[in-house]
Amino acid sequence: xATDTATEHPEETIxxxxxxxxxxxxxxxxxxxIGWFGMPVFLILILGATYxxxxxxxxxxxxxRVLNQRVLTEKLVEHLQLVAVSTxxxxxxxxxxxxxxxxxxxxxxxxxxxxxxxxxxxxxxLGLITIVVIWMGIGFTPVIIGLVAYSxxxxxxxxxxxxxxxxxxxIKASRGMGLSPMQVLMQVELPLAIPVMIAGxxxxxxxxVGTATLATFFGAGGLGFVIxxxxxxxxxxxxxxxxxxxxxxxxxxDYLAGVAxxxxxxxxx
Amino acid sequence: MTFSEYLSNSYENLIELSLEHLQLVAITMxxxxxxxxxxxxxxxxxxxxxxxxxSTTSFxxxxxxxxxxxxxxxxxxxxxxxxxxxxxxxxxxxxVGNTVAGLSSxxxxxVKASRGMGMGSWRRLGLVELPLAWPVIVTxLRVSTQVTIGIxxxxxxxxxxxxxxxxxxxxxxxxxxxxxxxxxxxTLAIVVIALAFDGAFxxxxxxxxxxxxx
Numbered sequence: 001x002a003t004d005t006a007t008e009h010p011e012e013t014i015x016x017x018x019x020x021x022x023x024x025x026x027x028x029x030x031x032x033x034i035g036w037f038g039m040p041v042f043l044i045l046i047l048g049a050t051y052x053x054x055x056x057x058x059x060x061x062x063x064x065r066v067l068n069q070r071v072l073t074e075k076l077v078e079h080l081q082l083v084a085v086s087t088x089x090x091x092x093x094x095x096x097x098x099x100x101x102x103x104x105x106x107x108x109x110x111x112x113x114x115x116x117x118x119x120x121x122x123x124x125x126l127g128l129i130t131i132v133v134i135w136m137g138i139g140f141t142p143v144i145i146g147l148v149a150y151s152x153x154x155x156x157x158x159x160x161x162x163x164x165x166x167x168x169x170x171i172k173a174s175r176g177m178g179l180s181p182m183q184v185l186m187q188v189e190l191p192l193a194i195p196v197m198i199a200g201x202x203x204x205x206x207x208x209v210g211t212a213t214l215a216t217f218f219g220a221g222g223l224g225f226v227i228x229x230x231x232x233x234x235x236x237x238x239x240x241x242x243x244x245x246x247x248x249x250x251x252x253x254d255y256l257a258g259v260a261x262x263x264x265x266x267x268x269x
Numbered sequence: 270m271t272f273s274e275y276l277s278n279s280y281e282n283l284i285e286l287s288l289e290h291l292q293l294v295a296i297t298m299x300x301x302x303x304x305x306x307x308x309x310x311x312x313x314x315x316x317x318x319x320x321x322x323x324s325t326t327s328f329x330x331x332x333x334x335x336x337x338x339x340x341x342x343x344x345x346x347x348x349x350x351x352x353x354x355x356x357x358x359x360x361x362x363x364x365v366g367n368t369v370a371g372l373s374s375x376x377x378x379x380v381k382a383s384r385g386m387g388m389g390s391w392r393r394l395g396l397v398e399l400p401l402a403w404p405v406i407v408t409x410l411r412v413s414t415q416v417t418i419g420i421x422x423x424x425x426x427x428x429x430x431x432x433x434x435x436x437x438x439x440x441x442x443x444x445x446x447x448x449x450x451x452x453x454x455x456t457l458a459i460v461v462i463a464l465a466f467d468g469a470f471x472x473x474x475x476x477x478x479x480x481x482x483x
Contacts, residue, residue, distance in 0.1 A: 119464075122463035122467075123419075123456060124419040124420070124423075124433075124436075124456065125420075125423075126423060126433060126437075127422065127436050127452060128456070130440055130443075130456075131453070131456065134449045209333060210334055210336075213334075227335055227336060228426070231426065231427070236343045239343065240343070242339070243339050246333045246335070247331075247333060247336045247337075250332060250333050251328075251332075
């Protein structure tokens with residue numbers, strides 16, 4: 001199972017109608033040494049090389065204003081807060097919604113919900129956040145709302161795909177064993193859907209790390225500040241530091257979510 | 270100023286920016302297809318090359334779009350070149366992934382039968398495997414185009430062309446009267462382009478899919 005379900009049969013799954021890139025799991029249960037340690041080693045090398053390069057340079061006063069421990073720590077913390085809060089909210093909304101929409105009584109609402117969600121994907125992230133800011137003013141909260149709206153679809157879609165792919169005979173067997181529909185959901189369907197659901201959360205996390213780089217325009221800080229300072233002041237060391245920090249964070253979050261997915265999946269799968 | 274007044278005043282500007290946006294997306298997709306489909310074929314045929322190809326293309330999609338745009342400024346300077354390079358790298362994964370998925374979905378029996386008929390590896394690819402995988406590949410191109418249309422708005426931050434300029438003009442004058450119209454106008458035009466492309470891809474897929482598997 002190297003690829004996500006959505007890529008294997010694109011025209012048959014819900015995933016096919018979306019504008020969201022489908023994440024490919026590059027390794028499965030039999031991870032090689034490179035699979036487990038490749039990314040951490042790569043990240044340490046890149047971050048270390050950037051650190052040594054910046055340390056070895058004579059920074060002018062403009063560069064020093066951004067490239068100091070206080071500013072960089074502050075921007076990193078702001079970025080982490082944006083990602084953590086937005087992802088927590090989007091999980092709390094999209095997973096229950098996905099569960100409800102896969103229950104038999106809600107079947108009719110599925111095409112409409114997916115059409116709205118997929119149509120919404122056509123709105124560019126930059127425009128979406130700016131529109132929320134126009135309505136609510138600048139700051140942390142409107143940016144969070146923009147991030148939540150933009151990253152909801154992967155989790156919603158994967159929750160639904162994950163639950164729908166559960167073999168029907170399992171559900172029937174559990175019902176026959178005397179489990180209530182709620183017990184079937186909690187003890188059979190959700191555990192079997194977890195790998196696909198976590199892949200959705202992983203995609204949402206990566207989207208949030210990326211989109212949060214735009215937060216600096218709307219008074220919510222984050223690592224985008226460092227990148228934009230680098231572009232605006234025409235200082236490559238500042239720009240590269242911002243790029244390395246933001247990319248490093250995205251790759252780290254993606255890696256950790258991949259590891260979490262591996263360990264949270266039920267043993268039998 | 271109401272939104273309709275804004276539209277009647279600056280529709281020429283919006284159309285011009287839309288054409289720039291389209292051009293950026295078209296160039297990106299041409300390069301990404303020319304690179305991505307052969308990479309996908311390579312990844313399908315060689316189990317040694319598949320892991321590095323797949324992990325490299327998914328690596329690019331993991332990098333924040335702003336960072337991927339910005340990193341090419343020291344190399345190419347501001348303007349279209351860093352935007353095109355970054356967008357192309359972004360567009361690769363759905364194309365490569367779906368090319369591999371499409372080729373893998375071709376039934377082994379059909380592949381064996383064509384080999385039995387005396388077809389060589391390349392003829393089999395061109396006459397049997399690619400036509401059968403085509404609907405899946407087109408879906409990859411469609412997803413990739415949608416991603417590119419949205420992310421191309423970010424190109425404005427590296428001095429790139431397109432509708433991001435209209436949105437950014439609105440962001441810079443936020444709080445002033447009429448600023449919201451610029452943001453709505455730019456965003457709406459991008460949504461229209463995205464939906465138009467989506468419709469076009471449905472038609473392309475319908476009419477380029479071999480009769481037998483329609």
